[in-house]
Amino acid sequence: xxxxxILFGVFAGLACVSAxxxxxxxxxxxxxxxLVMALGAMAGLFLxxxxxxxxxxxxxxxxxxxxxxxIFGVMLTxxxxxxxxxxxxxxxxxxxxxxxxxxxxxxxxxxxxxWTGLGKAVGRSPASLDQGVMRQGDLAAAMADSDETREAVMxxxxxxxxxxxxxxxxxxxxxxxxxxxxxxxxIAGNKPSTLSPGYLLPFEIxxxxxxxxxxxxxxxxxxxxxxxxxxxxxxxxxxxxxxxEHRIDAATSESADG
Amino acid sequence: MAKPPxxxxxGLAPGIGVKGRLVSLSTVLAAQTLYDVFKELPxxxxxxxxxxxxxxxxxxxxxxxxxALFGILPLFYIWLERKVSARIQDRLGPTRVxxxxxxxxxxxxxxxxxxxxxLAPDVADRWLFGIAPFLAVAASFTALVAIPFADGWxxxxxxxxxxxxxxxxxxxxxGIILAGYSSGSKWALFGAMREAAQMVSYxxxxxxxxxxxxxxxxxxxxADLVAAQQGPFWNWLFFRDPFTCxxxxxxxxxxxxxxxxxxxxxxxxxxxxxxxxHTEYSGLRWSFFFLAExxxxxxxxALAVLLYFGGWSTGLNLEPISVAGTGFTVEGYLLNLIGCVxxxxxxxxxVTVQMWVRWxxxxxxxxxVMTTCLKYLVPISCVLLFAAALWPxxxxxxxxxxxxxxxSTVAAVIPNEVLTPEPKLNVITIDPRQLAPTPESEGxx
Amino acid sequence: xxxxxxxxxxxxxxxxxxxxxxxxxxxxxxxxxxMGVELLLNGANLNFLAFARFTSLGLDGQVIGLFVIxxxxxxxxxxxxxxxxxYNNHLSIDVDSAKELKD
Numbered sequence: 114x115x116x117x118x119i120l121f122g123v124f125a126g127l128a129c130v131s132a133x134x135x136x137x138x139x140x141x142x143x144x145x146x147x148l149v150m151a152l153g154a155m156a157g158l159f160l161x162x163x164x165x166x167x168x169x170x171x172x173x174x175x176x177x178x179x180x181x182x183x184i185f186g187v188m189l190t191x192x193x194x195x196x197x198x199x200x201x202x203x204x205x206x207x208x209x210x211x212x213x214x215x216x217x218x219x220x221x222x223x224x225x226x227x228w229t230g231l232g233k234a235v236g237r238s239p240a241s242l243d244q245g246v247m248r249q250g251d252l253a254a255a256m257a258d259s260d261e262t263r264e265a266v267m268x269x270x271x272x273x274x275x276x277x278x279x280x281x282x283x284x285x286x287x288x289x290x291x292x293x294x295x296x297x298x299x300i301a302g303n304k305p306s307t308l309s310p311g312y313l314l315p316f317e318i319x320x321x322x323x324x325x326x327x328x329x330x331x332x333x334x335x336x337x338x339x340x341x342x343x344x345x346x347x348x349x350x351x352x353x354x355x356x357x358e359h360r361i362d363a364a365t366s367e368s369a370d371g
Numbered sequence: 372m373a374k375p376p377x378x379x380x381x382g383l384a385p386g387i388g389v390k391g392r393l394v395s396l397s398t399v400l401a402a403q404t405l406y407d408v409f410k411e412l413p414x415x416x417x418x419x420x421x422x423x424x425x426x427x428x429x430x431x432x433x434x435x436x437x438x439a440l441f442g443i444l445p446l447f448y449i450w451l452e453r454k455v456s457a458r459i460q461d462r463l464g465p466t467r468v469x470x471x472x473x474x475x476x477x478x479x480x481x482x483x484x485x486x487x488x489x490l491a492p493d494v495a496d497r498w499l500f501g502i503a504p505f506l507a508v509a510a511s512f513t514a515l516v517a518i519p520f521a522d523g524w525x526x527x528x529x530x531x532x533x534x535x536x537x538x539x540x541x542x543x544x545x546g547i548i549l550a551g552y553s554s555g556s557k558w559a560l561f562g563a564m565r566e567a568a569q570m571v572s573y574x575x576x577x578x579x580x581x582x583x584x585x586x587x588x589x590x591x592x593x594a595d596l597v598a599a600q601q602g603p604f605w606n607w608l609f610f611r612d613p614f615t616c617x618x619x620x621x622x623x624x625x626x627x628x629x630x631x632x633x634x635x636x637x638x639x640x641x642x643x644x645x646x647x648x649h650t651e652y653s654g655l656r657w658s659f660f661f662l663a664e665x666x667x668x669x670x671x672x673a674l675a676v677l678l679y680f681g682g683w684s685t686g687l688n689l690e691p692i693s694v695a696g697t698g699f700t701v702e703g704y705l706l707n708l709i710g711c712v713x714x715x716x717x718x719x720x721x722v723t724v725q726m727w728v729r730w731x732x733x734x735x736x737x738x739x740v741m742t743t744c745l746k747y748l749v750p751i752s753c754v755l756l757f758a759a760a761l762w763p764x765x766x767x768x769x770x771x772x773x774x775x776x777x778x779s780t781v782a783a784v785i786p787n788e789v790l791t792p793e794p795k796l797n798v799i800t801i802d803p804r805q806l807a808p809t810p811e812s813e814g815x816x
Numbered sequence: 817x818x819x820x821x822x823x824x825x826x827x828x829x830x831x832x833x834x835x836x837x838x839x840x841x842x843x844x845x846x847x848x849x850x851m852g853v854e855l856l857l858n859g860a861n862l863n864f865l866a867f868a869r870f871t872s873l874g875l876d877g878q879v880i881g882l883f884v885i886x887x888x889x890x891x892x893x894x895x896x897x898x899x900x901x902x903y904n905n906h907l908s909i910d911v912d913s914a915k916e917l918k919d
Contacts, residue, residue: 116426121820125828132835132855141848142552143499148851149506149545151832155858158828161820162869167881169534171858174885177541178571179854179892184548185567186847186896188560190903200844208841216834223826228870281530282878283591289879312879319886326890333897 121161128154136209139199141187145180152176166283290316433526437515445665447719449477452726459730487654494555495651503553504652504659507546511663514539514670519593520714521683521707531591533674537578540629540670543663544570547631547638550660551648562647565737566638570629572741576748577625583618583752583759584608584678597682604686609679614759619679621752623721626671628744630664633729637737672721673714680717683710825866833859846899846909850892857888 131151138144152175159168200208288295292311409425450465453476457464465473491500516539517532519525529535544566551563585591587608588599600607608615628635639647649660676682735743766772832855839852861884868877899909906913 116423117820119423121824125824128828129831132832135851135855136835136838136842140496141845141851142496142549144848144851146499146502146545146549148854149542151855152858153542155832155862158825158862159865162825162865164865164868164878164881165529166531166534167865167878167885169531169538170882170885171538173534173538173541173574174889175854175858177538177544177574179889181544181548181567181571182892182896183847183850184545184552185564185571186899188552188564188567189900190847190909200842204844205842209838212834212838212841215837216830219830219833220827223823223830228822282875283531283534285875286878286882289875290882294875315883319883323886323890326894330893330897333894334900 117161120157124154124157124161127151128158136212142184145184145187148183149176149180152180164282166286437512437526441512441515441662441666444669445662446477446481448665448668448722448726449480449661450474451723455723455726456730459727481658484654484658489656490651490653492555492651496553496555499549499553500651501656503546503550504656504663505546506549507543507663508659508666510539510542510546511667511670513542514667517593518670518673518677519597519682521710522594522597522703524707524711525593528594529592532593533581533585533591533596533678536670536674537574537581540667541570541574543667546663547648547660550652551638554648554651556651558645558650559648562638562640562644562650565644566631566648569631569635569637569740569744572744573625573628573635573748576621576744576752577629579749579752579756580618580622580625581674581678583615583756586756586760587611587615593677593682596677597684600681601684603688604681604684607679607681607684607686612759612762614755614762615679618752618755618759619675621748621755622678623675623724625744625748625752626675627725627728628740630667630671630725632664632668632725634732634735635740636729636734637740640734642734668722668725669718672718672725675721676714676717683707683714685709685713822866822870825862825870829859829862829866831859832856832862835859844910844912846902846911847896849911850895850899853895854888854892857884860884 128151131147131154134147135144135151138147152171156168156171156176159165159171285295289311290313292313294309294311406425406429409428450473453473454464456462465476467473468479469475491497514536516526517529517535519528519532525532547566548563551559551561551566554560584596588596590596590599604610609619610616631638637647638644639649641647644650649657652660836852836854836856836859839855840849843849843852861881864873864877864881864884867873868875868881902914903909
């Protein structure tokens with residue numbers, strides 16, 4: 114038993130149990146609770162996979178943001194206290210059995226594929242991964258000319274890839290989103306003729322996408338438009354003054370006064 | 372923090388065999404993490420712990436230290452809140468329990484709360500009602516995990532520590548929303564809805580303003596953030612340029628709101644909602660919400676200290692002492708100890724400011740709270756972020772350097788600034804101790 | 817690597833995916849279905865990250881995982897807005913009541 118195995122067991126067990134509980138529980142808010150548990154356990158698994166930044170994003174965006182908004186939605190749409198919509202057995206039994214079959218199929222496929230063939234392309238043993246791991250300032254280290262830091266220069270070129278391996282992936286992730294791939298291009302002894310492509314365009318697209326979603330969600334969720342315009346219509350029909358006309362009246366009267 | 376494990380100490384134990392006791396002592400002293408210590412240190416009558424035992428021992432010790440802090444700080448803060456509020460209202464506050472200053476007042480409160488009956492309304496969703504306070508406490512406790520108290524004194528060193536702390540802090544709101552919803556009471560539900568709306572909104576200016584020091588320093592890692600602020604106190608980011616200075620106020624306002632302190636405590640506004648989300652709670656479960664609230668106050672204040680006020684840096688330029696030696700040095704250890712105390716005192720000062728604000732300003736209305744956030748704090752923090760990114764470029768054009776005041780540096784800490792003639796946008800600090808390999812990337816540090 | 821292989825993560829991902837799929841099929845509450853979608857995306861995301869760790873996919877897997885998280889948040893926001901609109905029109909978020917186009 115290694116530490117990783119124990120932690121994996123805890124997080125994986127919590128994730129699976131919570132995910133199953135999400136399916137089986139009827140009350141929506143209890144579902145949200147189990148969803149938070151599942152998402153939190155997934156963040157733990159992300160940490161085990163050395164994806165610190167993704168784990169933090171998962172907690173901030175999913176568990177702290179999305180689930181809160183979902184519960185907010187439940188509160189806004191609840192017709193009674195603790196309302197739960199029960200599905201009929203005619204829906205539940207086929208649904209559960211189909212998804213059970215799906216899980217069985219996926220698991221059997223996973224068991225059947227020889228994953229060892231997908232090993233690391235770049236030949237580096239796990240033991241060497243922990244060598245030469247540094248934080249901020251690796252490239253600056255290369256510029257310094259004392260003997261000790263000079264020794265580190267060779268490690269620096271390989272370092273960017275190592276950072277990804279050992280969970281210090283925040284800076285490489287950010288650079289990849291800016292279109293730079295030091296983890297690909299800065300490998301010792303490897304002189305690429307062209308630089309690897311980054312993710313600048315997807316990053317820009319997703320930014321625009323988020324803006325569009327922001328506007329769209331705000332527009333969709335606002336109070337119903339037809340009723341508001343109807344009211345204005347009725348008011349004008351009843352020969353009373355709408356705000357716009359009122360303003361015009363005020364302006365004209367002012368100019369008349371002047 | 373990485374330090375070369377053996378390098379600094381081989382000189383001290385020359386000629387002694389690898390199996391010698393002195394070598395083992397030196398490895399223990401030079402160890403970077405508690406995990407390394409426990410892996411090397413033989414326990415009496417037991418022998419070495421092995422990697423698994425060392426992991427659990429280190430994790431347990433870290434957790435015990437944090438739980439001690441988590442328990443003691445709220446005890447102190449609740450007493451402090453009583454005293455501060457009393458002074459502001461021209462009263463004396465607690466004077467009887469535990470001597471002249473009422474030191475033990477919080478303990479008496481705690482004993483009273485434990486004795487109270489644990490009530491739950493008939494219409495409550497009892498299971499969620501019971502579990503919600505624990506969620507809030509667990510989230511606010513877990514946020515302490517990634518906060519460093521001194522150079523290398525952190526339970527879990529992470530490459531994106533700041534982001535992790537903000538993320539975990541944002542989970543506290545789920546416990547509060549579930550508490551409000553499961554109480555089966557209108558007041559509690561309104562409180563929870565307000566809390567949900569407020570938290571989701573205030574996270575944006577909080578994160579945006581926290582991003583400004585991150586942009587200036589170029590790292591999400593607390594160790595780098597503090598390393599960039601070491602030296603005399605005018606190196607602190609608060610004094611660095613006008614935009615980091617202003618962003619502190621945005622950060623502190625948003626942080627106050629995100630831990631639902633007055634004037635943003637709409638979720639428990641007693642003039643409108645009885646007691647908001649904890650209306651139906653009593654006894655120990657009720658006190659858990661306050662434990663979480665006061666611990667979160669400390670956490671956000673600690674974040675502000677780490678981001679703007681130099682973290683554990685004393686501001687007296689003592690750091691060169693610790694830089695001299697690699698590995699374990701007595702001076703370095705003492706400096707860490709002083710730094711830890713300085714850090715907690717700085718955070719406590721900011722907590723006191725939060726209390727001061729609470730007892731000075733009247734509570735806002737809910738629409739004013741949302742207006743403050745969405746119409747003022749978010750645009751201001753966006754502008755500040757933009758300006759903070761452009762500021763060094765502007766200075767470079769006008770003054771031909773990237774900082775308003777040249778940073779007083781210690782050559783041993785930042786050789787590259789001295790060595791490279793071209794101006795750098797981000798000050799990358801090199802610490803010789805960081806150049807060594809980190810032995811265990813997964814273990815607790 | 818550390819005694820936990822790629823298969824273990826993939827199986828956890830598969831179970832989460834299956835549970836999310838079951839939520840989509842079984843639940844009638846629109847918000848519950850949204851939660852199912854979140855589980856589904858998380859199961860897929862775990863696969864990306866597991867492949868990023870254990871194969872030469874490397875950083876690309878993490879970048880895609882980040883995109884998935886961001887898109888899932890966007891999807892939740894829009895879907896919730898739709899659910900609120902639906903509630904305004906039908907006074908219920910039972911997805912079975914959305915059958916005006918059929919009738």
